[in-house]
Amino acid sequence: MRKRTLSIVLAAAMCASLTACGGGGSTAETTAADSSNTETKAADASEKSDKPLRVCVVYTGNLGDKSYNDSCNMGAQKAVEDFGIELKSLEGTTAEEWKANLLQACDDGYDLIIGASSNIADYITENASSYPDTKFAVIDTTVDLPNVESISFAQNEGSFLAGAAAAMFTTKTDIPNVNEDHIIGWVGGMDIPVLHDFYTGYEQGAKYIDPDIKILQAFAGSWTDPLKGKELTLAQYEQGADIVMNVASGTGVGILEGAKEADKYAIGVDLNQDSDQPGHVLTSMVKRVDNACYLVIQSAVEGTFEGGTTKYLALKDGGVSLTDFSVIKESLGDKFPQDIVDKCDELAEKIKSGEIVVENYEGFGPQA
Structure with a gap:
């Protein structure tokens, strides 16, 4: 033990x-x-x-x-x-x-x-x-x-909030280039267990908001291939995703660039990446x-x-969190969906209190 x-x-x-x-x-x-x-x-x-x-x-x-x-x-x-x-x-x-x-x-x-x-x-x-x-x-x-x-x-708990935010964001058709399809994306670096723990939370959070939402998933197979990251991200936008979560370290630079190139949206990871492509990053899941x-x-x-x-x-x-949405708020102005922030605050408190239990990928969690 x-x-x-x-x-x-x-x-x-x-x-x-x-x-x-x-x-x-x-x-x-x-x-x-x-x-x-x-x-x-x-x-x-x-x-x-x-x-x-x-x-x-x-x-x-x-x-x-x-x-x-x-x-x-x-x-x-x-x-x-x-x-x-x-x-x-x-x-x-x-x-x-x-x-x-x-x-x-x-x-x-x-x-x-x-x-x-x-x-x-x-x-x-x-x-x-x-x-x-x-x-x-x-x-x-x-x-x-x-x-x-x-x-x-x-990371599953932080990703739950990111998934919930993405699921709500994809319904905001008054925001430029958000379509009517309820589709979101997720692009990871290497296909390893810790990234599956990220995805487990992301999927649970998204489906907590919309059980019928479609989630596209892809792995670049590398931490250092931004071109591959951009390619996978652009492909997910082509399949109807409005927003893609980056979980790919150096490969993620391409994911965020893809969001700007397609005039779509992304979610950052690990550090506050909200200003890397300002106006195209909804929030970041800080680790x-x-x-x-x-x-x-x-x-x-x-x-x-x-x-x-x-x-x-x-x-x-305080090990994980979302950033405060301030950069995207400045970009979107009166179109900024404040209800997403309010709902994420509510969900975060429910996770902290244990009212919402976020699932782990096998082998992860406090008792792993």
Whole structure:
């Protein structure tokens, strides 16, 4: 039985302004303990050792994706500022590179190695036991080993709200280029379980609003192929979708570009992407990867790192949310559908209270 934890400190570290649908805003600010406590603890840690903590983050894809990887890097850079850690970022676009980068980090003797996504999990599982004195962390999935700390998210809950918003949006035929068909789309990067958890919530949220809605689904097979993302998105618009959710990291740049090119609409992911193609992004499903990365580094700095544990960041913890619709509101003016925001606020409260239980893909969730 895996040991499960959900730290009160973690919940307190979440940005209070990020509440579903009502106050997303920018996610560039990574929050943890108040600044004075952070500085004091960092000073205490530095007194114990003249050498800074050496941290390596292994990415599946490249920085500059304006999405998942950039969010993770924001948390890491914040940790550099607050704790004076030594940081190395290793980027790669293939499975061979991911494995080689992880092994390189192990052999280079880093104190903490963070697998930034679930694609790294298998390589950590295979190798962490051979480096028992090294601390490992994995984000977006769970690895049950004594020197590995895992952090995962209720992306299904955030996606439920995104699906509900999309289902309501596709009925607003007074908005330019919204047709009478009740069809929405969804384009993912790699076909992996965590993205199926995204889709499970998206589908449930959409069908909560309209049980008969049609949802188009596609995978690009890559995190770094914006041309493929655009191609799949344009195809879904051709099939009648008014709005497509992006769940594709760097590939998602093409999804958002496709929305602008077709004069249609999209939903962003991970970071606040509302201004990437202003007037064409309804909202973004924010996933606080920045906080996850920051907090695991903080735990290693302060000596509270707990291997063999999993933290699960749900909607009620501030782990996921929707942005505040402000960019699209400015673009649409008096055509902006305020009822979507109001309904999402209502649904978010029902999820937090447990009145609505969002389904998980197999193997995900707080008890997974």
